Amino acid sequence: xxxxxxxxxxxxxxxxxxxxxxxxxxxxxxxxxxxxxxxxxxxxxxxxxxxxxxxxxxxxxxxxxxxxxxxxxxxxxxxxxxxxxxxxxxxxxxxxxxxxxxxxxxxxxxxxxxxxxxxxxxxxxxxxxxxxxxxxxxxxxxxxxxxxxxxxxxxxxxxxxxxxxxxxxxxxxxxxxxxxxxxxxxxxxxxxxxxxxxxxxxxxxxxxxxxxxxxxxxxxxxxxxxxxxxxxxxxxxxxxxxxxxxxxxxxxxxxxxxxxxxxxxxxxxxxxxxxxxxxxxxxxxxxxxxxxxxxxxxxxxxxxxxxxxxxxxxxxxxxxxxxxxxxxxxxxxxxxxxxxxxxxxxxxxxxxxxxxxxxxxxxxxxxxxxxxxxxxxxxxxxxxxxxxxxxxxxxxxxxxxxxxxxxxxxxxxxxxxxxxxxxxxxxxxxxxxxxxxxxxxxxxxxxxxxxxxxxxxxxxxxxxxxxxxxxxxxxxxxxxxxxxxxxxxxxxxxx
Amino acid sequence: xxxxxxxxxxxxxxxxxxxxxxxxxxxxxxxxxxxxxxxxxxxxxxxxxxxxxxxxxxxxxxxxxxxxxxxxxxxxxxxxxxxxxxxxxxxxxxxxxxxxxxxxxxxxxxxxxxxxxxxxxxxxxxxxxxxxxxxxxxxxxxxxxxxxxxxxxxxxxxxxxxxxxxxxxxxxxxxxxxxxxxxxxxxxxxxxxxxxxxxxxxxxxxxxxxxxxxxxxxxxxxxxxxxxxxxxxxxxxxxxxxxxxxxxxxxxxxxxxxxxxxxxxxxxxxxxxxxxxxxxxxxxxxxxxxxxxxxxxxxxxxxxxxxxxxxxxxxxxxxxxxxxxxxxxxxxxxxxxxxxxxxxxxxxxxxxxxxxxxxxxxxxxxxxxxxxxxxxxxxxxxxxxxxxxxxxxxxxxxxxxxxxxxxxxxxxxxxxxxxxxxxxxxxxxxxxxxxxxxxxxxxxxxxxxxxxxxxxxxxxxxxxxxxxxxxxxxxxxxxxxxxxxxxxxxxxxxx
Numbered sequence: 001x002x003x004x005x006x007x008x009x010x011x012x013x014x015x016x017x018x019x020x021x022x023x024x025x026x027x028x029x030x031x032x033x034x035x036x037x038x039x040x041x042x043x044x045x046x047x048x049x050x051x052x053x054x055x056x057x058x059x060x061x062x063x064x065x066x067x068x069x070x071x072x073x074x075x076x077x078x079x080x081x082x083x084x085x086x087x088x089x090x091x092x093x094x095x096x097x098x099x100x101x102x103x104x105x106x107x108x109x110x111x112x113x114x115x116x117x118x119x120x121x122x123x124x125x126x127x128x129x130x131x132x133x134x135x136x137x138x139x140x141x142x143x144x145x146x147x148x149x150x151x152x153x154x155x156x157x158x159x160x161x162x163x164x165x166x167x168x169x170x171x172x173x174x175x176x177x178x179x180x181x182x183x184x185x186x187x188x189x190x191x192x193x194x195x196x197x198x199x200x201x202x203x204x205x206x207x208x209x210x211x212x213x214x215x216x217x218x219x220x221x222x223x224x225x226x227x228x229x230x231x232x233x234x235x236x237x238x239x240x241x242x243x244x245x246x247x248x249x250x251x252x253x254x255x256x257x258x259x260x261x262x263x264x265x266x267x268x269x270x271x272x273x274x275x276x277x278x279x280x281x282x283x284x285x286x287x288x289x290x291x292x293x294x295x296x297x298x299x300x301x302x303x304x305x306x307x308x309x310x311x312x313x314x315x316x317x318x319x320x321x322x323x324x325x326x327x328x329x330x331x332x333x334x335x336x337x338x339x340x341x342x343x344x345x346x347x348x349x350x351x352x353x354x355x356x357x358x359x360x361x362x363x364x365x366x367x368x369x370x371x372x373x374x375x376x377x378x379x380x381x382x383x384x385x386x387x388x389x390x391x392x393x394x395x396x397x398x399x400x401x402x403x404x405x406x407x408x409x410x411x412x413x414x415x416x417x418x419x420x421x422x423x424x425x426x427x428x429x430x431x432x433x434x435x436x437x438x439x440x441x442x443x444x445x446x447x448x449x450x451x452x453x454x455x456x457x458x459x460x461x462x463x464x465x466x467x468x469x470x471x472x473x474x475x476x477x478x479x480x481x482x483x484x485x486x487x488x489x490x491x492x493x494x495x
Numbered sequence: 496x497x498x499x500x501x502x503x504x505x506x507x508x509x510x511x512x513x514x515x516x517x518x519x520x521x522x523x524x525x526x527x528x529x530x531x532x533x534x535x536x537x538x539x540x541x542x543x544x545x546x547x548x549x550x551x552x553x554x555x556x557x558x559x560x561x562x563x564x565x566x567x568x569x570x571x572x573x574x575x576x577x578x579x580x581x582x583x584x585x586x587x588x589x590x591x592x593x594x595x596x597x598x599x600x601x602x603x604x605x606x607x608x609x610x611x612x613x614x615x616x617x618x619x620x621x622x623x624x625x626x627x628x629x630x631x632x633x634x635x636x637x638x639x640x641x642x643x644x645x646x647x648x649x650x651x652x653x654x655x656x657x658x659x660x661x662x663x664x665x666x667x668x669x670x671x672x673x674x675x676x677x678x679x680x681x682x683x684x685x686x687x688x689x690x691x692x693x694x695x696x697x698x699x700x701x702x703x704x705x706x707x708x709x710x711x712x713x714x715x716x717x718x719x720x721x722x723x724x725x726x727x728x729x730x731x732x733x734x735x736x737x738x739x740x741x742x743x744x745x746x747x748x749x750x751x752x753x754x755x756x757x758x759x760x761x762x763x764x765x766x767x768x769x770x771x772x773x774x775x776x777x778x779x780x781x782x783x784x785x786x787x788x789x790x791x792x793x794x795x796x797x798x799x800x801x802x803x804x805x806x807x808x809x810x811x812x813x814x815x816x817x818x819x820x821x822x823x824x825x826x827x828x829x830x831x832x833x834x835x836x837x838x839x840x841x842x843x844x845x846x847x848x849x850x851x852x853x854x855x856x857x858x859x860x861x862x863x864x865x866x867x868x869x870x871x872x873x874x875x876x877x878x879x880x881x882x883x884x885x886x887x888x889x890x891x892x893x894x895x896x897x898x899x900x901x902x903x904x905x906x907x908x909x910x911x912x913x914x915x916x917x918x919x920x921x922x923x924x925x926x927x928x929x930x931x932x933x934x935x936x937x938x939x940x941x942x943x944x945x946x947x948x949x950x951x952x953x954x955x956x957x958x959x960x961x962x963x964x965x966x967x968x969x970x971x972x973x974x975x976x977x978x979x980x981x982x983x984x985x986x987x988x989x990x
Contacts, residue, residue, distance in 0.1 A: 185684045185713040187941045193680075218680040218942035221713075282777075282813075312827050316811040318777075325833065325891065325926030329933065332807050333940075335827040338820065393946060396820070431820030438824065445828075445940035446682045447713035451888060 043276055043297050047073040049492055050293045050302040052281050055083025056478055057466040058308035059267035060113070060485030061492075062274055068493050073300050074271065075293060077280035077435045081268040084310075084439055085478065087259035088343075088426060094375035095259035096343055096382055098428035100440065100478050101373075103260075104253030106234040106243065107479035109486070110263070114256060117266035121254040122376040126247050128352060131360040131414045134200070138413065144246055146204070146361060154201040161195060162241045166229040171239075171472045174227035175450045184450040188225040189217030200363065207361040207369045208245045210388030212476070213443045214337020219389065221446040228443075231475050239473075247359060247371070251477065257376055260478065280435070281309075284463065285320040291462040304495060306488045308466035308481075311442045312336055313435065323460055330452035333445065334469065336438025338431050339388040340396060342367075342407050345424035349374045349381030351415035358383055360414030366395050366403065367410025383411045383419065396429055403427075441476035442469045457487070459495075464488045538771055538792050542568040544987055545788045545797040547776050550578025551973055552961040553803030554762035555608070555980030556987075557769055563988050568795050569766065570788060572775035572930045576763040579805075579934055580973065582754035583838075583921060589870035590754035591838055591877055593923035595935065595973050596868075598755075599748030601729040601738065602974035604981070605758070612761035615752040617871040621743045623847060626855040626909045629695070633908065639741055641699070641856060649696040656690060657736045661724040666734075666967045669722035670945045679945040683720040684712030695858065702856040702864045703740045705883030707971070708938045709832020714884065716941040723938075726970050734968075742854060742866070746972065752871055755973065775930070776804075779958065780815040786957040799990060801983045803961035803976075806937045807831055808930065818955055825947035828940065829964065831933025833926050834883040835891060837862075837902050840919035844869045844876030846910035853878055855909030861890050861898065862905025878906045878914065891924055898922075936971035937964050952982075954990075959983045 047070075051062045054076030062074045080086075086098040103110055103121060114121065132139050132146030141147050145155045169177040177183065183191075188209070192202040202217065209217055212228070232239035232251060243250050256262060268275045276297070283294040284305065292301045307314055311334040322328065349372060351358050358372030358381075368391050373384035385407060387395055395403050404425055411419035430439030444453070457470050466488035471480030542565075546557045549571030557569045575581075581593040598605055598616060609616065627634050627641030636642050640650045664672040672678065678686075683704070687697040697712065704712055707723070727734035727746060738745050751757060763770045771792070778789040779800065787796045802809055806829040817823065844867060846853050853867025863886050868879035880902060882890055890898050899920050906914035925934030939948070952965050961983035966975030 185682055185688075187680055187682065187685075189680045189941075190682075190685060216942065218716075219946075312810065315807065316813075318811075322927065322929055322932075325924070325933075326888075329830065329833060329926065332830040332932070335824065338824055390946070393821075429820070431824065432817065434817055437817075438820075438827070445942070446684075447711065447940070451714075451885070 043075075043279060043295065043300050044073050045299075045301065047071045047300060047302045049304045049306065050075060050291070050300045051306045051308060052284075052293060053083065053308035053467065054078070054081040054264070054268065054275060054277065055308060055467070055481060056085060056110075056264050056267070057468060057481035057485040058306065059264055059271065059275075060482050061306045061308060061466050061489045062271055063267055064486055064489030065492060066271065066274060068489075070493075072274050073302070074275045075279040075281055075295055075300070076275065076277045079277050081275060081277070082261045082264040084430065084436055085260050085264055086428070087261035088428070090345055090380060090382075090426075091424060092380055094377075094379050096373055096375070096384075096426070097260050098341055098426075099260075099430070101255055101260050102252040103256070103478065104243070104251045105249055106232070106237050107474055107477065108234055109482035110477075110479040113482055114263055117263060119262045119266065120257040122257055123254050124247050124252050125349070125352070125372040125374065126357050126359070128355045128357040130357050133360065133362040133413045135363065140356075144242060148200075151198050151201045151204060154196045154198050155204060158192065158196055158201060158205075159241050162226065162229060166226040166241070167238060169223070169226045169230045171227065171230050173454070174223055174230070175453045177223065177226075180223055180450050183223035183226060184221045184446055184448070186222045187218045187446055188220050188222050191222045192217060203363055204361065206389065210391055211339070211369050211386035211440075212244070213441065214339035214388040214392065214439055215443055216389040219335075219337075219445060220443045221449060223449050224444040227449065228475065231471070231473050231480070234473055252371065263478070281317060283318040283320065286461045286463065303462065304492045305463045306466050306492060307463055308485065308488070310336055310436055310438075310467065311469060312437050324455070326452055327455045327458070327460060330448065330455045333448040333452060334442040335445070336436065336442050337388060337440060338392040338396070339386060339439045340392060340427050340429040342385045342387055343373055343426040344383045344408060344411055344419065344422040345426070346381040346383075346418070346422055349378050350418050351381070354416065356415055358415060362410060362413055365410045365413065366391065366406035367414065370411060370414055380423070383415065385410060396431070459491060464491045538570075538774065538790065538795050539568050540794070540796065542566045542795060542797045544799045544801065545570060545786070545795045546801045546803060547779075547788060548578065548803035548962065549573070549576040549759070549763065549770060549772065550803060550962070550976060551580060551605075551759050551762070552963060552976035552980040552983075553801065554759055554766065554770075555977050556801045556803060556961050556984045557766055558762055559981055559984030560987060561766065561769060563984075565988075567769050568797070569770045570774040570776055570790055570795070571770065571772045574772050576770060576772070577756045577759040579925065579931055580755050580759055581923070582756035583923070585840055585875060585921075586919060587874055589872075589874050591868055591870070591879075591921070592755050593836055594755075594925070596750055596755050597747040598751070598973065599738070599746045600744055601727070601732050602969055602972065603729055604977035605972075605974040608977055609751060609758055612758060614757045614761065616749040617752055618749050619742050619747050620844070620847070620867040620869065621852050621854070623850045623852040625852050628855065628857040628908045630858065635851075639737060643695075646693050646696045646699060649691045649693050650699060653687065653691055653696060653700075654736050657721065657724060661721040661736070662733060664718070664721045664725045666722065666725050668949070669718055669725070670948045672718065672721075675718055675945050678718035678721060679716045679943070680941055681717045682713045682941055683715050683717050686717045687712060698858055699856065701884065701886075705886055706834070706864050706881035706935075707739070708936065709834035709883040709887065709934055710938055711884040714830075714832075714940060715938045716944060718944050719939040722944065723970065726966070726968050726975070729968055747866065758973070776812060778813040778815065781956045781958065798957065799987045800958045801961050801987060802958055803980065803983070805831055805931055805933075805962065806964060807932050819950070821947055822950045822953070822955060825943065825950045828943040828947060829937040830940070831931065831937050832883060832935060833887040833891070834881060834934045835887060835922055835924040837880045837882055838868055838921040839878045839903060839906055839914065839917040840921070841876040841878075841913070841917055844873050845913050846876070849911065851910055853910060857905060857908055860905045860908065861886065861901035862909065865906060865909055875918070878910065880905060891926070954986060959986045
């Protein structure tokens with residue numbers, strides 16, 4: 001299944017002519033996109049709107065503006081588009097992702113965009129049993145909560161409470177929740193401690209928190225956590241813990257054929273020479289009439305700017321004038337998580353023959369959460385582990401061979417000793433990535449959402465804010481990136 | 496009482512000759528120090544050591560190195576030295592401070608430095624009664640805890656517990672405290688809630704937290720809070736809540752005659768053309784043999800660098816190579832507080848005649864904590880309020896006239912209606928300051944100290960870390976700045 005080629009002409013009829021056209025092959029490889037005009041030569045000196053950041057959010061914003069007839073310059077620091085969305089091609093040509101990958105129901109915006117770009121989805125493999133490894137033993141189970149008698153009641157009640165509490169958190173204004181102050185004064189960890197009998201229940205929750213935030217329960221406020229659960233839905237179907245954490249019908253329901261980076265690559269192909277890579281933004285200055293964005297390749301002056309970058313990178317820009325203190329403080333308090341994605345590749349997804357899904361949870365070790373990450377044709381078998389938060393700290397700084405061994409042991413605990421003999425081993429640690437500085441997403445500790453959260457989408461003069469962190473649904477996911485890109489473009493078009 | 500002039504020659508015998516000599520008048524004014532060689536012209540291209548940041552910590556580090564015969568270049572972004580230490584001269588010539596001001600017992604390093612520089616101290620005025628304003632009533636009291644029957648037992652037990660718990664926190668390694676994980680998983684706010692009967696007790700604690708961190712109890716972890724209390728001492732006299740929060744014999748025991756900025760000004764005068772102002776550092780690159788620090792005025796290459804700047808500013812530098820992920824993450828999680836200092840000036844310290852100290856605490860309103868900030872000769876009367884955390888958020892963004900009125904009402908609540916008629920009104924909001932981005936200090940929310948705290952003083956290649964936040968005693972205070980400056984210089988000299 002190959003994506004339908006799209007042309008810039010057909011989708012961007014309103015856009016002024018000119019610029020490189022990136023279609024066809026540009027959509028299917030995992031190679032960085034560097035358009036002919038994009039990486040070399042001078043930047044345009046002026047535009048109606050300059051967009052900072054070539055992840056999905058910035059690309060969507062740029063496309064909306066271009067479609068509306070505005071001249072747009074998109075500036076991306078890296079030599080590729082996609083931000084935290086990045087394909088990786090295996091030896092046999094199969095594609096997996098080093099960054100954002102999964103999609104699921106109610107993620108309408110990313111799914112519609114993918115469909116439009118001809119990027120198909122396929123269901124994450126869920127046939128067979130999941131495995132729960134705890135106290136040195138393993139048990140098979142189906143569904144979300146492992147049927148460990150010592151924790152199942154605790155976990156079930158915890159889930160009911162989380163859903164009930166998150167239903168009281170308005171996604172666009174979590175700081176107005178009735179108990180916002182109390183919930184923002186306590187960590188998710190402490191709330192779980194107070195509301196469960198068995199500490200193992202809180203430990204189990206890490207299998208959700210570490211992949212989702214790259215953090216443990218002490219790093220996020222209860223209010224932020226509940227808001228994030230509330231976000232895992234859309235305008236007609238409120239978020240639930242089941243959807244936020246689940247595989248089938250949940251946030252890990254499906255993946256993209258050819259890898260998720262086909263989406264930003266497809267957008268960039270449409271945008272052509274609007275996209276300028278290797279143009280890190282160092283300074284943003286505004287006056288009454290213009291905003292000037294200065295990169296290592298020179299300045300661009302526009303009427304408006306949209307900044308679609310992770311909070312820590314936004315804070316590192318030299319702002320003139322300074323951002324308002326409340327926003328500056330918000331950015332000081334939104335920290336990116338620490339997360340590696342680790343994939344072990346096998347000749348086949350051998351676990352399927354044993355009636356295993358490849359999904360598993362462990363209460364300790366290097367692999368706390370794993371998924372079947374095989375390509376849709378199962379041409380190879382791939383197991384994926386998210387290594388986040390305290391598990392990342394335990395393993396990320398050890399020698400590769402030692403970590404690799406621990407990961408394979410962890411996979412073997414879930415699917416058996418065949419996991420010890422991979423044909424390939426791939427890891428991507430986003431904390432080493434200069435233009436992200438962590439992953440998968442920025443989260444908020446205690447006190448931040450109530451005190452500084454209201455600033456999250458407030459424009460600063462001529463500067464508007466995109467990026468998945470600014471979304472009201474599926475913040476932290478690709479869907480949130482699309483939503484935020486559209487919303488920011490609408491703001492600019494209305495202004 | 497005027498400071499004894501010091502000469503560079505007498506104190507820096509080991510330093511190579513040359514450079515502007517700033518003595519005498521340079522020590523007593525509140526004008527920015529811009530040495531003739533410092534602000535214009537080219538920077539030296541090379542040095543043994545480059546120091547980033549001209550606050551007390553960086554200046555002390557530079558002086559230690561210069562005394563040891565090393566060639567040093569100190570780079571300061573502002574047009575003045577002093578960092579978060581800044582004098583303000585009133586109309587009658589009396590000096591107050593816009594930033595760090597108070598000193599007290601066990602702050603041996605800043606006191607010795609002041610003595611050496613000829614900067615005298617005087618006792619904060621504490622004769623007479625303090626005032627506690629709560630529920631619309633006021634009561635006079637002496638000591639630290641207001642004798643409100645509804646809270647005094649709660650507050651007394653809370654203080655005992657805080658002292659007992661903080662005694663278990665090693666100042667150089669709080670992450671090794673026996674209960675570090677649990678204490679770092681909970682906010683100071685939540686711990687107080689769990690351990691007090693009357694919510695007013697937690698509210699009272701804000702009179703300490705807001706001036707100390709520019710934050711409320713939900714912004715700091717219990718472990719960070721306990722560590723900070725443990726820090727309020729020295730190697731022979733452990734920190735206590737009484738010393739951290741107290742006036743006489745506490746952290747607010749004394750002030751400096753002529754204002755605290757005399758200390759950085761005196762250091763800069765000794766350093767002469769070692770100090771280069773208006774040289775903001777944008778990039779720090781290292782290779783196997785050198786470190787190159789690039790400013791708006793060009794690069795300086797050295798064998799070692801000491802970075803003595805607030806964490807948020809360090810994170811905004813373009814690092815090549817990137818800082819190690821653990822340190823990058825630590826910096827993402829240390830947020831500066833939000834704090835204004837507000838001074839109202841009167842012809843005399845009129846409250847003294849009524850038997851009032853000028854110190855007070857209020858349970859609400861714009862002035863939650865106030866002190867007598869009159870100059871030593873009482874040539875005018877000055878009341879000082881710290882407006883931090885949630886109180887800062889309530890007032891910092893209102894129109895000046897409205898805020899001024901609220902502040903004066905707050906002072907009047909403490910010392911009577913004469914406070915409504917000041918002859919001058921001075922405020923300084925550090926969140927607007929580009930080269931600080933908040934005040935008084937960076938603090939850590941939950942999860943940060945245990946997970947990333949061990950990085951705080953770990954050198955990064957040829958780069959060593961100073962700044963008050965890296966001190967093991969009196970972190971966040973001028974004494975911590977001196978200590979950190981000395982320790983970083985020792986590291987460099989040993990290397």
